Amino acid sequence: MPDAKPVRVPQETVNDERVRLVRWRVEEGAPVEPGAVLAEIETSKSVLEVTAGEGGFLRRAASEGDWVPVGGVFCYLTVHADDPVPAAEAGAKTEGPAFSRKARALLEKEGVDPAAFSGMGMVREEDVRRHLASASAKGVRREPLSARKRSENAALSGGGANALRSLAALRCSEEAYRRAVERAPAFEATPSGLILFEAARTLKEFPLFNAYYADGDAAYYDGVNVGFVVDGDRGLRVPVIHGADSKTEDETAREIQDLLLAYHEDELNVERLSGGTFTITDLSGEGVTRFDPLINAAQSAILGVAAPEGGSFELCLAFDHRLHEGRSAAAFLHVLKSRITARA
Amino acid sequence: MDDRSEDRLRAALLIRAVETRLLSLYAEGRLNGTVHTCIGQEYSGIAVAEHLRPEDRVVSNHRCHGHFIARTGDAEGLIAELMGRPQGVCGGRGGSQHLHKDGFYSNGVQGGIAPVATGMAYELFRRGQDGIVVVFLGDGTLGEGVVYESFNLASKWSLPVLFVLENNRVAQSTPQRQTLAGGIDARAAAFGIATGSGVTWKPEALITAAGEAVARVRAGKGPFFLRIDTDRLNAHSKGDDDRPAAEVAKLRERDPLHAIRAAEPELYDRLEEEARLRVEKAVEAAEKVPEGGEDFEDADGWRGVSWSAAPGGEKARAVVRINQALADALKADERVSLFGEDLEDPYGGAFKATKGLSSAYPGRVRNTPISEAAIVGMANGAALAGGRPVVELMFGDFMALAADQWINHASKFGYMYGDSVAAPFVLRTPMGGRRGYGPTHSQSLEKHFLGLPGTRVLALNARFDPREFYKRVFASLDRPTLVLENKLLYGRPLDAPLPAGFSLEISDEAFPTIRLSPDAGADLTLFCWGDALDEAERAAARLFEEEEIFVEIICSTALYPFNAAPLAESVSRSGRLLTFEEGLSFSSLSAEAAAALAERGVLKQFSRLASARRPIPSSKVLEVRSLPDAAAIVARAKELLDA
Ligand SMILES: Cc1ncc(C[n+]2csc(CCOP(=O)(O)OP(=O)(O)O)c2C)c(N)n1
Numbered sequence: 001m002p003d004a005k006p007v008r009v010p011q012e013t014v015n016d017e018r019v020r021l022v023r024w025r026v027e028e029g030a031p032v033e034p035g036a037v038l039a040e041i042e043t044s045k046s047v048l049e050v051t052a053g054e055g056g057f058l059r060r061a062a063s064e065g066d067w068v069p070v071g072g073v074f075c076y077l078t079v080h081a082d083d084p085v086p087a088a089e090a091g092a093k094t095e096g097p098a099f100s101r102k103a104r105a106l107l108e109k110e111g112v113d114p115a116a117f118s119g120m121g122m123v124r125e126e127d128v129r130r131h132l133a134s135a136s137a138k139g140v141r142r143e144p145l146s147a148r149k150r151s152e153n154a155a156l157s158g159g160g161a162n163a164l165r166s167l168a169a170l171r172c173s174e175e176a177y178r179r180a181v182e183r184a185p186a187f188e189a190t191p192s193g194l195i196l197f198e199a200a201r202t203l204k205e206f207p208l209f210n211a212y213y214a215d216g217d218a219a220y221y222d223g224v225n226v227g228f229v230v231d232g233d234r235g236l237r238v239p240v241i242h243g244a245d246s247k248t249e250d251e252t253a254r255e256i257q258d259l260l261l262a263y264h265e266d267e268l269n270v271e272r273l274s275g276g277t278f279t280i281t282d283l284s285g286e287g288v289t290r291f292d293p294l295i296n297a298a299q300s301a302i303l304g305v306a307a308p309e310g311g312s313f314e315l316c317l318a319f320d321h322r323l324h325e326g327r328s329a330a331a332f333l334h335v336l337k338s339r340i341t342a343r344a
Numbered sequence: 345m346d347d348r349s350e351d352r353l354r355a356a357l358l359i360r361a362v363e364t365r366l367l368s369l370y371a372e373g374r375l376n377g378t379v380h381t382c383i384g385q386e387y388s389g390i391a392v393a394e395h396l397r398p399e400d401r402v403v404s405n406h407r408c409h410g411h412f413i414a415r416t417g418d419a420e421g422l423i424a425e426l427m428g429r430p431q432g433v434c435g436g437r438g439g440s441q442h443l444h445k446d447g448f449y450s451n452g453v454q455g456g457i458a459p460v461a462t463g464m465a466y467e468l469f470r471r472g473q474d475g476i477v478v479v480f481l482g483d484g485t486l487g488e489g490v491v492y493e494s495f496n497l498a499s500k501w502s503l504p505v506l507f508v509l510e511n512n513r514v515a516q517s518t519p520q521r522q523t524l525a526g527g528i529d530a531r532a533a534a535f536g537i538a539t540g541s542g543v544t545w546k547p548e549a550l551i552t553a554a555g556e557a558v559a560r561v562r563a564g565k566g567p568f569f570l571r572i573d574t575d576r577l578n579a580h581s582k583g584d585d586d587r588p589a590a591e592v593a594k595l596r597e598r599d600p601l602h603a604i605r606a607a608e609p610e611l612y613d614r615l616e617e618e619a620r621l622r623v624e625k626a627v628e629a630a631e632k633v634p635e636g637g638e639d640f641e642d643a644d645g646w647r648g649v650s651w652s653a654a655p656g657g658e659k660a661r662a663v664v665r666i667n668q669a670l671a672d673a674l675k676a677d678e679r680v681s682l683f684g685e686d687l688e689d690p691y692g693g694a695f696k697a698t699k700g701l702s703s704a705y706p707g708r709v710r711n712t713p714i715s716e717a718a719i720v721g722m723a724n725g726a727a728l729a730g731g732r733p734v735v736e737l738m739f740g741d742f743m744a745l746a747a748d749q750w751i752n753h754a755s756k757f758g759y760m761y762g763d764s765v766a767a768p769f770v771l772r773t774p775m776g777g778r779r780g781y782g783p784t785h786s787q788s789l790e791k792h793f794l795g796l797p798g799t800r801v802l803a804l805n806a807r808f809d810p811r812e813f814y815k816r817v818f819a820s821l822d823r824p825t826l827v828l829e830n831k832l833l834y835g836r837p838l839d840a841p842l843p844a845g846f847s848l849e850i851s852d853e854a855f856p857t858i859r860l861s862p863d864a865g866a867d868l869t870l871f872c873w874g875d876a877l878d879e880a881e882r883a884a885a886r887l888f889e890e891e892e893i894f895v896e897i898i899c900s901t902a903l904y905p906f907n908a909a910p911l912a913e914s915v916s917r918s919g920r921l922l923t924f925e926e927g928l929s930f931s932s933l934s935a936e937a938a939a940a941l942a943e944r945g946v947l948k949q950f951s952r953l954a955s956a957r958r959p960i961p962s963s964k965v966l967e968v969r970s971l972p973d974a975a976a977i978v979a980r981a982k983e984l985l986d987a
Contacts, residue, residue, distance in 0.1 A: 042661075067839075098844030
């Protein structure tokens with residue numbers, strides 16, 4: 001006998017495909033006797049009470065106000081108060097883009113993170129191919145990983161296709177950063193542009209952070225294309241500065257501003273949104289003092305800029321453990337930090 | 345002869361002079377169409393009209409000239425009307441059988457005026473207004489069922505309506521003995537209606553009888569049935585009298601005017617000449633103005649629209665919002681009342697749309713007998729009397745029983761009465777199958793009611809809040825408005841998530857077009873209306889998910905007048921149109937929409953999905969096979985794209 005007996009919404013009228021859960025009549029986890037009223041549901045005809053067919057501990061699977069499909073589970077009755085219950089049935093919420101069946105299959109096959117398409121509404125197989133092509137079109141050189149890294153990956157991921165995410169953070173002096181920006185007037189309007197500028201150069205020193213994991217290989221990008229996350233009223237987008245390592249401060253600052261303008265005008269084309277090899281996300285304005293950003297598809301690291309606290313702020317580097325480890329991440333962060341503070 | 349009798353004689357001679365002249369005008373080719381003269385029956389209208397007050401209403405039939413002149417005295421307006429002149433009482437649009445002036449209304453469809461008159465009486469009575477309603481019916485019309493629906497309702501609701509039965513014992517060519525079973529008065533008596541009678545060849549006694557009838561009704565004693573035996577001395581219309589000459593000659597002998605002429609030749613001749621001159625002058629005056637006055641046409645509907653993001657759906661089922669909308673209307677406007685079958689609490693309507701309303705608004709929400717024609721007929725009458733009735737037909741299929749009221753009455757009043765009145769009312773009814781109700785309770789019959797000038801046909805769906813929709817309906821209620829609900833729609837939540845990746849917009853039309861767009865250019869436009877939107881949405885989601893086909897859905901809420909512009913705009917982008925409906929597509933809105941697009945050169949690749957060409961079966965398996973669904977849309981869309 002299963003320990004968690006599902007209680008389903010009864011078919012009360014021919015009309016209804018779903019009913020609304022109006023009110024719970026039993027507390028979460030409370031014991032109920034057979035025949036006890038569990039909840040009130042609203043059909044298109046009336047509000048009805050649903051009673052327990054047998055006794056047990058009530059474990060809710062829906063909240064008041066939710067629509068529950070007729071025949072769907074709205075709670076469980078368990079034998080013991082702490083028996084495990086199945087996770088909620090797939091909810092109605094759909095966040096992020098919708099993927100066609102073929103697109104999803106390709107994503108899984110190629111190990112692309114769906115987040116790479118976060119700016120899109122509907123993703124077809126063709127879009128995934130384009131994304132993969134834009135990654136390879138930039139020129140990718142593949143080198144097999146060391147035997148040690150491979151076996152570590154297999155152990156950690158159990159053969160799974162997704163990044164093994166890890167995070168390293170390094171504190172920077174707020175004062176030093178402020179002075180560095182003062183000395184780089186091009187970045188007056190967009191101070192984190194300075195971080196982008198220096199990160200691009202740091203990536204030249206650490207090419208593995210400008211690469212991604214592919215079927216046991218490290219795929220290195222030839223170019224350094226740094227994307228930065230914009231999340232305003234046009235939704236989340238990641239415009240990309242191509243060849244960021246070879247642009248001057250002025251060029252970098254101007255391009256950032258162009259991209260921001262295009263974002264606000266809703267004119268960011270696919271070109272300017274694709275081909276990123278590394279990403280920066282700046283949440284310092286949100287008061288977040290540490291975070292663990294999601295790595296984009298076909299990349300292996302993302303740099304988060306957190307908000308200052310007690311005179312310093314953190315540079316958070318989320319990285320794919322299949323390519324990197326804490327030590328190399330720390331080295332990357334130290335070089336980046338010293339490049340910035342050296343300007344102060 | 346006393347003054348009053350002389351006035352009556354003057355009126356009778358005027359009526360006869362008008363009728364006689366109309367026949368000669370017709371013979372001279374100066375009159376279009378047809379006339380039904382009341383020569384021999386003049387005293388019936390005169391006897392009743394004498395007891396009426398300005399606030400009373402008179403409803404009449406095809407043989408209405410005498411009633412009209414007796415009531416309004418406007419022989420000139422009548423003659424100009426029949427001669428098709430703009431100064432006619434209805435601008436020449438109504439003609440002989442469709443007259444309207446002040447509280448007088450006639451319609452040449454037999455029987456349908458009975459519920460219209462009953463509805464007028466309902467509205468006056470309900471709102472405590474003075475006035476009674478008189479309706480004239482011929483004895484041949486006792487064959488129409490809607491007359492009895494009206495007797496029943498008028499009696500049950502104790503309404504101030506006087507049914508006057510003009511018993512001339514012939515209907516067109518058919519003698520009463522061939523068609524009438526049972527008694528005449530017994531018919532009314534069976535419904536508990538008090539009866540009385542008179543004969544036109546005894547005018548004085550008839551006037552007394554009519555006076556008593558009117559007084560009773562006016563005193564609030566409910567309806568009354570007055571039978572007036574009378575003689576039709578001329579043909580039914582023109583030259584179509586097959587009765588033996590001897591029989592008609594015998595009737596002429598008891599013609600009341602015949603008797604008066606013999607008794608008072610001088611007076612008679614003087615008044616007859618007076619009438620003849622007045623009629624002659626009226627004919628001359630009419631002819632001075634050319635025929636063909638102002639005219640009117642329903643807008644073709646074509647209008648470019650702009651779009652805005654649709655507000656999020658309410659956390660409620662459609663039926664709850666419909667219910668709230670009706671409560672809003674009852675609360676906001678005294679003129680609003682609801683009637684139909686099974687509306688009252690505790691039942692609250694077959695689909696619960698009126699639940700709680702009869703308790704919250706006592707007397708303003710009423711159960712009717714099972715009388716669809718009378719329900720809609722009474723809505724017509726109540727609307728003409730200044731009300732804003734909202735009526736429900738339990739199943740859309742039963743629109744067929746009310747078709748005469750919708751097609752020959754509701755849609756015509758405004759235009760045929762020269763745009764001086766309209767019948768603004770709301771008729772709500774659910775269409776649609778998928779519930780196993782079988783051939784006669786599952787249909788989507790809207791196509792039969794589309795395209796009637798002067799009406800509006802709307803369809804609700806789950807993506808536009810019914811409460812807001814009805815608010816707009818009431819705010820712009822200027823004509824009979826049919827709102828199609830749907831049995832499955834009632835139970836639908838209004839806040840169901842959109843298919844992933846799609847965005848929802850509404851147009852700026854009063855009754856908006858709904859647009860569900862994918863985030864990239866559509867490969868196909870899917871057109872639907874009403875609750876078909878639900879299957880259409882499922883199909884759009886599946887077409888993307890399974891086939892990577894981007895579909896844009898255009899869902900209209902205004903089916904007539906219909907604006908094809910938003911659809912054309914979408915199809916001109918996508919290049920392909922698939923229409924989807926639950927009803928039969930032969931001559932339906934999908935055909936109309938395609939024609940509108942073809943006329944503008946927008947239609948290239950096109951296909952239609954609709955119900956199988958058979959009645960809707962009851963068996964679940966057979967029904968599913970008969971009604972197209974999301975899977976059928978997916979299959980057809982693929983075909984269309986592969987073509
Ligand atoms: C519904 C309907 N059916 C048929 C007709 C055609 N029609 C016009 S008048 C008439 C005879 C009506 O007879 P009755 O009701 O006795 O009135 P009368 O002509 O004798 O005044 C007929 C059949 C009609 N106008 N409406």
